Amino acid sequence: MSRLLLIAFQGHEAEQLSGFAQKLGLPYDVLSLDSKAALDLGADLVIQVALSDIPPADGLAKGLQPIVAPYSHIAAVSNMATKDVLARLAGLCDGSMVTDAVDLDSPTLFKRPMVAGSVIATVKVLALPVFLTVRPAGFPKPAKQGTSQTSQVSLVLKSKASRIDSTSRGGARPDLSQAKVVVSGGRPLKDAATFEQVIGGLADQLGGAVGATRAAVDSGIAPNELQVGQTGKIVAPDLYIAAGISGSTQHMAGIKDSKTIVAINKDPDAPIFEFADLGLVADLYQAIPELREKLGK
Amino acid sequence: MKILVPVKRVVDPYAKVRPLPDGSGLDLGNVKFEINPFDEIAVEEAVRQKEKDPSVEITVVSIGTAECEDQLRKALAIGADKAILIETTAVFDSPGIAGELAELAKELSPDIILMGKQATDDDCNQAAQMLAAKLDWPQATFASKVVLSGQSASVTRETDSGEETLQLPLPAVITSDLRLNEPRYIALPGIIKARSKPLDRRPAKTSPSPKTRIAFMETPAARSAGRKIANVDELLSALKERGAL
Ligand SMILES: Cc1cc2nc3c(=O)[nH]c(=O)nc-3n(C[C@H](O)[C@H](O)[C@H](O)COP(=O)(O)OP(=O)(O)OC[C@H]3O[C@@H](n4cnc5c(N)ncnc54)[C@H](O)[C@@H]3O)c2cc1C
Ligand SMILES: Nc1ncnc2c1ncn2[C@@H]1O[C@H](COP(=O)(O)O)[C@@H](O)[C@H]1O
Numbered sequence: 404m405s406r407l408l409l410i411a412f413q414g415h416e417a418e419q420l421s422g423f424a425q426k427l428g429l430p431y432d433v434l435s436l437d438s439k440a441a442l443d444l445g446a447d448l449v450i451q452v453a454l455s456d457i458p459p460a461d462g463l464a465k466g467l468q469p470i471v472a473p474y475s476h477i478a479a480v481s482n483m484a485t486k487d488v489l490a491r492l493a494g495l496c497d498g499s500m501v502t503d504a505v506d507l508d509s510p511t512l513f514k515r516p517m518v519a520g521s522v523i524a525t526v527k528v529l530a531l532p533v534f535l536t537v538r539p540a541g542f543p544k545p546a547k548q549g550t551s552q553t554s555q556v557s558l559v560l561k562s563k564a565s566r567i568d569s570t571s572r573g574g575a576r577p578d579l580s581q582a583k584v585v586v587s588g589g590r591p592l593k594d595a596a597t598f599e600q601v602i603g604g605l606a607d608q609l610g611g612a613v614g615a616t617r618a619a620v621d622s623g624i625a626p627n628e629l630q631v632g633q634t635g636k637i638v639a640p641d642l643y644i645a646a647g648i649s650g651s652t653q654h655m656a657g658i659k660d661s662k663t664i665v666a667i668n669k670d671p672d673a674p675i676f677e678f679a680d681l682g683l684v685a686d687l688y689q690a691i692p693e694l695r696e697k698l699g700k
Numbered sequence: 701m702k703i704l705v706p707v708k709r710v711v712d713p714y715a716k717v718r719p720l721p722d723g724s725g726l727d728l729g730n731v732k733f734e735i736n737p738f739d740e741i742a743v744e745e746a747v748r749q750k751e752k753d754p755s756v757e758i759t760v761v762s763i764g765t766a767e768c769e770d771q772l773r774k775a776l777a778i779g780a781d782k783a784i785l786i787e788t789t790a791v792f793d794s795p796g797i798a799g800e801l802a803e804l805a806k807e808l809s810p811d812i813i814l815m816g817k818q819a820t821d822d823d824c825n826q827a828a829q830m831l832a833a834k835l836d837w838p839q840a841t842f843a844s845k846v847v848l849s850g851q852s853a854s855v856t857r858e859t860d861s862g863e864e865t866l867q868l869p870l871p872a873v874i875t876s877d878l879r880l881n882e883p884r885y886i887a888l889p890g891i892i893k894a895r896s897k898p899l900d901r902r903p904a905k906t907s908p909s910p911k912t913r914i915a916f917m918e919t920p921a922a923r924s925a926g927r928k929i930a931n932v933d934e935l936l937s938a939l940k941e942r943g944a945l
């Protein structure tokens with residue numbers, strides 16, 4: 404039987420995937436791992452599991468295995484947590500997997516980027532169940548669609564791995580992968596304090612999130628969870644401001660669905676100007692303070 | 701302590717690649733091939749562990765055509781002890797790679813399989829987790845730090861919101877992220893010297909039945925270049941015009 408299960412590691416992820424569920428066109432249920440989920444998006448059933456935190460992948464995948472067993476399609480928003488667990492579940496269930504689905508033609512034909520976004524592949528699924536991590540930007544959210552039943556389940560969780568420490572930075576800024584405005588900085592932002600003051604300052608003024616290139620993260624200017632690109636976060640804000648960023652293929656792979664891209668770079672030949680909607684050839688240390696001052700007026 | 705490092709031969713991650721006009725595959729004329737950057741980081745990490753603990757023995761393995769020897773030689777030059785080339789022209793998808801590697805793991809019984817978090821050609825990020833599931837071993841993906849002590853590993857891994865440290869009983873599967881280390885530079889003579897290290901060629905034990913197939917490849921819709929603006933005032937009015945502020 405064809406049926407979809409959306410797994411929301413965080414409650415809002417079910418809503419982010421409602422557009423995907425609608426386009427896929429199969430009847431669907433939601434499994435919410437943090438006990439919050441919208442009940443008006445057309446899912447038949449919302450299954451709630453209250454977990455105080457997400458256990459290591461080996462235990463979680465085993466715990467989820469009996470719950471996903473009746474489904475032909477199992478999907479989650481694409482991020483590090485879901486890639487860790489869904490690929491393991493696919494291995495346990497001997498299923499197929501499509502990572503980073505951005506579009507679909509049928510329940511067995513999905514589109515996904517490869518080679519740092521240089522190619523869009525149409526992938527034919529030859530074996531079910533299929534596990535999918537999905538980028539929500541390609542699937543616009545539908546209007547409310549009728550209410551769901553709810554049920555509670557508990558998972559049997561036994562991990563060989565144990566978590567001995569964790570640091571979650573987050574803070575007051577909006578979540579990078581959902582923000583409407585993202586301000587990102589690259590290698591020329593000397594050090595962490597300068598990055599925070601210049602890039603963080605502009606982001607706060609615009610109510611946005613902060614992103615960074617790999618070069619900035621590798622040199623300790625920005626924390627790892629802010630990396631945007633092929634191997635970092637994928638963003639799709641209304642406004643993306645890239646300051647001191649050259650525009651490598653790997654970075655562009657993470658931002659190309661942004662509505663408006665602004666580039667501030669002092670090199671008129673920087674590749675980013677080939678993609679930016681608005682390109683300002685300027686020194687960011689002059690342009691950003693001036694922008695902030697004029698925005699404040 | 702035995703560490704197994706699977707390495708994949710991929711198109712040069714810095715090359716601009718395009719699909720063939722008929723969409724049947726990638727246009728690979730004139731592009732170089734390299735060891736998948738994440739696998740190179742995994743090899744480097746294994747070698748650093750060996751430098752701390754000489755009892756570490758490192759085997760690298762690649763599944764693919766005879767040409768994968770180049771990438772295995774590079775891994776040997778970084779410091780791996782021996783290499784296995786599972787020679788095949790068949791198409792293995794990530795579940796297929798996991799299945800073949802699981803067979804090899806049963807034969808070699810490594811304490812750790814240290815691999816890349818993703819291959820930069822298919823960008824799948826699947827094989828390691830599938831392998832760990834098949835072997836019923838614990839996993840730590842996206843590692844930025846690995847500390848081995850006796851029969852356990854403590855792995856700091858990057859997460860969506862920061863980082864966390866997992867304690868794993870061995871055997872375990874670990875995948876490398878970008879920040880795990882910076883691979884050493886290997887000059888050509890080093891690669892030539894690695895020619896004398898053992899390389900075992902053998903056929904695949906499993907015959908893959910792919911669970912997915914790439915039906916078509918196309919170039920993504922390009923973002924067209926917008927316009928240059930002269931100064932901050934113009935930027936502000938252009939943003940207001942577009943409704944972006
Ligand atoms: C396997 C792999 C995965 C990768 N994944 C990612 C990824 O996910 N994300 C990512 O970002 N990168 C990734 N990279 C790295 C990528 O290839 C680039 O090296 C990186 O994006 C460059 O970062 P940058 O633009 O900050 O630095 P640079 O390329 O050094 O660019 C800095 C820019 O700043 C400009 N500049 C300097 N001073 C000023 C100033 N005062 N004012 C204005 N402009 C100034 C310069 O003109 C230059 O264009 C990956 C690479 C590999 C091999
Ligand atoms: N053909 C291959 N030979 C050896 N290892 C591979 C091969 N393909 C994938 N791998 C390993 O699996 C990891 C993840 O690959 P993928 O699931 O394709 O993103 C890679 O970083 C390698 O360590």
